[in-house]
Amino acid sequence: MRYSGFQVIKQALTGHKGWKPVWRDPAPKSHYDIVIIGGGGHGLATAHYLAKVYGQRRVAVVEKGWIGGGNVGRNTTIIRSNYLLDGNEHFYEFSLKLWEGLERDLNYNAMISQRGVLNLYHSDGQRDAYIRRGNAMILNGADAELLDADQVRKEHPYLNFDDARFPIKGGLAQRRGGTARHDAVAWGFARSADSHGVDIIQNCEVTGLRIENGKCLGVETSKGFIGADKVGCAVAGSSGRVMGMAGLRLPIESHVLQAFVSEGLKPVLPSVITYGAGHFYVSQSDKGGLVFGGDLDGYNSYAQRGNLPVVEDVCEGGMSLMPIIGRARLLRMWGGVMDMSMDGSPIIDRTPVDGLYFNGGWCYGGFKATPASGHCFAHLLARDAPHPVATAYRLDRFRTGRMIDEKGVGNQPNLH
Amino acid sequence: MHDLVAITALGGTEPRMDTVAGVTCSEVPDVALASVAARMGQENNVIKALEALIETPVPDVGQSAGAVICAFWAGPDQWMIEAPQDSHEGIATQVKSAVGNAASVTEQTDGWTRFDLSGPNLTAVLELLSSLDLRKATTGSVTRSSIHHIGCFVLFRTPELFSIYGPRSSAGSLHHAILTAMRSAL
């Protein structure tokens, strides 16, 4: 069924009886050309592009729980392409362009809102780094704008300019950046993939990978064995666990990242803002909640929850940057498990196991990457060659020394 | 004798003193400090030498001991030696001659600022500053912890007197934190 304003009105007048399930609930077939492990944003996007762009018809997505229940449903919904290094920048810019056309592509309103992303700087060194980054963005075809302190004050007069321990010297703005309704992204990709014949199999946990003499033949699941010519793993957060079934060690650690939302407030923030002198970034949802986050808790964890010190650290940053939020109340806190890679950049590549493909290591860049990740992983699965914008995301880059280290902190995942 | 004038960590020529509701926070600048760290395999010799120096058994983990010259535990096989500045300007030299090659000694006198809190109800102040379990704080105990993100030593001298050592460069922030807690708690 096609969605439209007209459809909404028609259904309203006929008692909403015509609305159908947004995706089917099929039983798994015995064999597929391609099986995607993971019904999160990346897995569902991969299925959508495999079916719609790469013409694959026999595709299944197997999900342990309910689709969209992982990181795509527990992030701070920011989309942007303000990266420094080529290996990243042209990939994320490709992603942002996909975002810009996504709602028409999916016929689903994911409430993509290009309200702008502003990264503040507080020192000359930070400014120089942002100039280099802004230039890299522009040279890669993205948009970037350098603001001085007065321009920032004009756009965001409520920030702390007068009593700041680390005064705001300016910011790097990407006007095309913004936010999207995270759940809707998962549902939209699922709906489209399903409409193109992809089987989305929920409550189907992968318990093993059937590998015979170096070739992956399919997945053992709680609903039985499902054969596949190719298996793609898109389970960021649990990559270690799933790839472990193939006996692979990864350049990845799992870490918990907390996020927070405040009670609903009348509009306060026009755009997404990132503090340069503390661990704090924030935007305001269309429902009025301030959605914010900060740094990792810092220790390996699969627990999907964090602890008080980081909650406090984030709120200290928030109060230092914008003391107007002091009397707004934090409504809910939650944690997501991040695939933190050894250089802070993702991996989309074949594995040493024939027929087994890997997509992971997204750190906390995963949500904004969703469309491009799906597109590039679909390309890899369909064509057996990396997509041109994802050539840097090789699994063996650490052995050869081709790290893509935006932050320059080296092989310590919790610092990325 | 040189003619340079010393200033305190808070920048004055006289130590600062503040009182809130009967509790006094005083800056104590006239302390000489040196760190002692046992050389590999020399732990027992150091302990013997220090005992002679402070004239009492060397403090155990998390403890302090001594009268004029006081030692407190700073880390595994590591102690801080504390003495009055005017009588022990050369504390590091003195300690080094006492322990010889059994330990590494480092001048620490100017690395730290000390604030003494005295008066009743000090725990009400301290529970706003550090996560220490004050039920375990007994006379003579020493803990290294952080106060408002500043790494400090807290020495419990008596229930009504304790000393906080913090890095000299952060004296202003530490002093502000302590006074704020006093005004809030008392």
Place this chain on the structure above:
Amino acid sequence: MTQTNRLSGGQIDRNTTLNFRFDNHSYTAHPGDTLASALLANDVRLIGRSFKYHRPRGLLTAGSEEPNGIVELRTGSRKEPNTRATTAEIFDGLEAHSQNRWPNLKFDALAVNDLFSNFLSAGFYYKTFMWPAAFWEKLYEPIIRRAAGLGSLSMEADPDEYDKGFRHCDLLIIGAGPAGLMAALTAGRAGADVILADEDFTPGGRLNSETYALGDHSAPAWAAQAVAELTSMPNVRLMTRTTVIGAFDHGIYGAVERTGDHLPTLPAGKPRQILWRIYSQKALLCAGATERPIAFENNDRPGIMMASALRTYANRFAVIAAPRVAVFTNNDDGHRTAVDLHAKGIKVAAVIDVRDDAPSSYDYEVLKGAQVVDTKGRHGLTFVEVAMPGGETRTLECGALGVSGGWNPNVHLTCHQRGRPIWNEALAAFVPGADLPVGLTVAGAANGVMSTYGALQSGAEGAAKALDLTSALPDLPDAEDAPVTQTPFWYVQGCKRAWLDQQNDVTVKDVKLSYQEGFRSVEHLKRYTTLGMATDQGKTSNIGGLAIMAEVAGKSIPETGTTIFRPPYTPVPIATFAGRMKGQEFHPTRLTPSHHWAKERGAVFVEVGNWLRAQWFPLPDETHWRQSVDREVRQTRASVGVCDCTTLGKIDVQGTDAAAFLNRIYANGFAKLAVGKTRYGLMLREDGIVMDDGTAARLADDHFVVTTTTANAVSVYRHMEFTRQCLFPDMDVQLISTTDVWAQYAVAGPNSRKLLQKIVDPEFDISNEAFPFMACGNITVCQGLRARLFRISFSGELAYEIAVPSRYGDALMRRLMDMGEEFDVVPYGTEALGVMRIEKGHAAGNELNGTTTALNLGMAKMVSKKKDGIGSTLSERAALNEPDALALVGIKPLEPEKKVTAGGHLMNIDGPVDTAHDQGYVTSAVYSPILNSSIGLGLMKNGHARMGERMRLVSPLTDLTIEVEIVSAHFVDPKGERLRA
């Protein structure tokens, strides 16, 4: 006429009358009131508007689970949006306003949404607003965003202060109702360290709201007596107005104490709230239970409340919502409300009980097997329509309707570590599961023990069990002990609009539509319909939604899912989590010993990490910073300048293996460094990337002083401790930081030696012969002050660094200035320092950016292959050693007045300008007053082989393209003659 709805009795102080304002009308109240009870007392029933349809909203509950009665409390910079009237303590002069309405509460323009509600069904926005593309951004979204939210911020900085504190205990008891009080008495009498926390300002929980007796006391009196005994125990700390908001790892609980919210104004220096981190050996959850509603047609009108809330308002606050009330229930507890209200002389129109076998009453009519099918009243309830078993309907006049669908144990904290509650058939409710946070147990109604006696008993037993008490349990008072079973009744069939989530306007229909469209898991349900996402987090609504989803799915509730909760238990001001760490106190400030002197000189300061450093020293006649910096550079290079470099990290490295240790830590060798000499040290991370650089001075065979960059002082020290303890545990080496011990100054320039010779005591010969480049040693200055002297140079001039005990830093700086007058000495700041190091080609922070190798920086030779230096192996990886690897170069504009921009990219002189043809970038750029030109350092592909090449420097971001020449990074004195002079 005020407080028309006030009854006799209650726990309020009628001797004092307080004034308050709501929506600019003045009312009176008494101490002991909440804003909610005070509004009811004054017959104010309409308090707010719902989120989506802007339906009129009154009070639903009398506690922190309230979804409807939320207001903007206080005014000006202290305005608090979305404040629950049910927990806001009244104080004299309190001012509150309704929210989410325009132009006013009674006539709200957006109430029009209600007429179109049929078109605004759950998730409608996902299905439309997509065409044309631009319209979402420009039209639809702005409209949606403007309608967003409930309350509004003041847009001013919060002027109040907040504290954080830490407390430890053997047993933390959460909630001071019958179970909590009894647990505290048991533990307290046994001598344990107890913290008893309760969110209310009067401990007692439900006991404050009930009329039954405990022993020979009334319920509130028994509670008061227990509180008195607990207060007298030194080992028990009773924390009222304190909400335990979260259960975190290893027995740590977050608790928010509202120390100032009940006061008109805060005393000087006192916090509004305190965030306590409570470290507990054991914790006992006695959080009680929350009554749940029944959904029926138009069940959201002001005046329709929870039955227990009606009871609380009447018994505790002596307030009745209306002179005629009715009760709609599926359980016996609902009848208790009717009994209590009747006893207070309130007209009970009827008790409508869905059960055919409901208990009868002589005092009022009980309609058995009946259901409420509709209600009337635009801004408040006037009539309810009841469907009788026979099918006929009756209309009852009443201004308030008490609804009871049974009780849900407050399991919230048991879920905070992702534990799942389990379904209890007898109670038809979720009770705590097995996987509780370690150390936490549950007692009383929170654990499904619903009778008062049962609560007292399980509280006592819970405390005894948690503390392994062997002593006999204390005697318990006689109390009601009625067995409680609940037959679920979630909603009245056939209704068109029956509310579940009253704040977010989620109805029974929305849940059914959610199922119809395939959103069938609890997670999908709440995300698709926004059920339970409002400020009350679904405390009263989640279970109903889940039950209806189960029904339409034809499954049991436990099969369908569970409702789990996340911290915080109730919303917490963001400022409370920040405490004092905001504004200037966000991070500690580190000052150098000569900071005060620099301030006197009018220095401009800059934050470097937590340090404040002098950036430059403007003279009165200088209007632009460049004038000051250029002068400082020229004067230093012409004669002598002094710079405070105290902030550099200093680490004392001692031990018989000290030299061997440095050999591991640094890429270059230190074993053969002679005593009295200093050497530059290049430090790699294990991955072969440059981590930091500095110098190591050998003061004795077994004693080095190592310096680090200001930025990396902490991480380098940590790295050295790791290397010492974890990698080479048998090395005899000891480390300690001495950064704060010494005030250190760079004295640079051709006259630096002459100046130093005026203060260094004569017995120390610092002539070029006796104290050559890279020499170091202990000396004394100014007749006997111990000091350290290092002959090292960052500026490229003849230069020294001199260190004295910090307390004398200020005095030494002043002395150097006096003594230096004859040389026209100049103090210089970090800007001039930066200019001179770039002129000299020294790599610093901008070059050591965490991605550069020794090769990139032109120091490949320094990486010794003859020893086991950290990082040397991985630095040999192929991609890090390709022929066109980036190399450090100098950059000079062809036209000197053109500005080199740090962050600009280098492109070949012709050819395309894009990333594919990127040749490198500028890391640092300054204006050199010596070369009278803007200059820069940069990293360029194969740079060292491209000296003299002309390149384009492009910075589209700053709209700049200039031609530059690639030159040696050493602009000044490339042979290093000056520093050896």
Place this chain on the structure above:
Amino acid sequence: MIIDHPMLGPRDASEFTYLGDASLIDRPDWQADDAAEAFYEYGYLRDNPAGEHQELWYHEAGDRSWLVVTRNTLTHEISKVELARDVARARGRSK
């Protein structure tokens, strides 16, 4: 979280700085033939278990000891805390 320091007793984890898997103690031999491969695996590959994990914590705001903490990454339960120096020696590291 609370880390039960073997010398100091229970201390809030916020006093510590986390590094990562305790396998970082097992630094390869720089002179071995497979040194390059060994250092790559040492530096970059992790078991990243969902369960018991031996990891390195540094008592930065305390006594500057490095600790090896055995912690469950699913529950955060800590079952063992040792001085890293002792562990390193037990694993055969010396100078």
